[in-house]
Amino acid sequence: MSNEHAIGFMDSGVGGLTVVKQARKQLPRETIYFIGDQARLPYGPRPSEQVRTFSWQLANFLLKKHIKLLVIACNTATAAALPDLRANLPIPVIGVIAPGSRAAIKASKQHHIGVIATEGTIRSNAYRDAILTQDPNEQVLSKACPKFVPLVESNEYHSTVAKRVVAETLQSFKQSGIDTLVMGCTHYPLLRPLIQNVMGSGVTLIDSGAETVNDVSAMLDYLDIANTSATKRYPDEYYTTGSAKQFETIAKDWLELPDFKSQHVDLGSE
Incomplete structure (x- = not known):
């Protein structure tokens, strides 16, 4: 049974795209939904309690899109929120x-x-x-x-x-x-x-981040939730809480996608 739902990736900003780049290479049939919280970065100096709150907001945004697996493509958020998200979400959660x-x-x-x-x-x-x-x-x-x-x-x-x-x-x-x-x-x-x-x-x-994609790949196989149909049914979607234009500039360069588009989304401020 092929599972065509997307894999969700979340990060404090553009960093998670380094994980996405690897995922696109290793898992070309999988649909990617990505959100970067550029409006509130950097996460590094923030108290872990706050990072946990932000992580839940990002996770909930992606869950509404019916993702089948969540990748916390951010080390600060993995450290602060992975156990909590893993314990409380109905889908597998992988950290970096x-x-x-x-x-x-x-x-x-x-x-x-x-x-x-x-x-x-x-x-x-x-x-x-x-x-x-x-x-x-x-x-x-x-x-x-x-x-x-x-x-x-x-x-x-x-x-x-x-x-x-x-x-x-x-x-x-x-x-x-x-x-x-x-x-x-x-x-x-x-x-x-x-x-x-x-x-x-x-x-x-x-x-x-690149190493994490090996775990994602193994998890898809183990749980039998990979997309096994010949093509991707759903296109990738990229969201940022900051400036879509700024995000696109880096993403085009890093992912080598000249037509890359992202959407601004508002998750609330501090």
């Missing part, structure tokens, strides 16, 4: 932290892993806990990078400013001996070339 942690353990030869993320994700210790629960022998070095999300959202991720900010922020990791670095925020893969350049070719970068 567990898949990223698993991939990091697999990739690290020296058992020395770095994690860069928002203040909220780092404060929650979600990555450290997930990694050490699976392998207590790992050393985990975490760093909050509050300047990264604004760089991406203001469409400056190709700029010389971005280059300088990334270099300054990651300076402390240079002598740390890590061999694997988790990009623990779905915005960060847009800065990937700059991050790799600073860290050097000896450090493996883990894209948590």
Whole structure:
């Protein structure tokens, strides 16, 4: 039985598109409904209680569209809201932290892993806990990078400013001996070339969002809810609580879709 309902993706802004990009590649038959909460980003500095409230609003928006599975394509929201959403929603919910942690353990030869993320994700210790629960022998070095999300959202991720900010922020990791670095925020893969350049070719970068799509794929098979018909019946839909134009500029570039369109939606203010 083919399930043609969409998969829902939610994020604080455009970062979740790094997960969507991977989903489009790996699951071309699946319909994607995405919402980015650009009006209220960044989520990183906010109290987790507030992030949880916002996450519920985004989830409820997507649930009304009869999605079959929800992906929290945001590390800060995964840390704050995943257990709560999972316990209370009638559909499967997948977050980005567990898949990223698993991939990091697999990739690290020296058992020395770095994690860069928002203040909220780092404060929650979600990555450290997930990694050490699976392998207590790992050393985990975490760093909050509050300047990264604004760089991406203001469409400056190709700029010389971005280059300088990334270099300054990651300076402390240079002598740390890590061999694997988790990009623990779905915005960060847009800065990937700059991050790799600073860290050097000896450090493996883990894209948590991309890893998450493997989990989505496995879940679709396991629950037998994949779209198995030859084509997509429903077109993808993209929503933002911020400026549709700003969102489209980044999405066109990142998803390589010249005709990309998104819609503004209002979920209330602070």
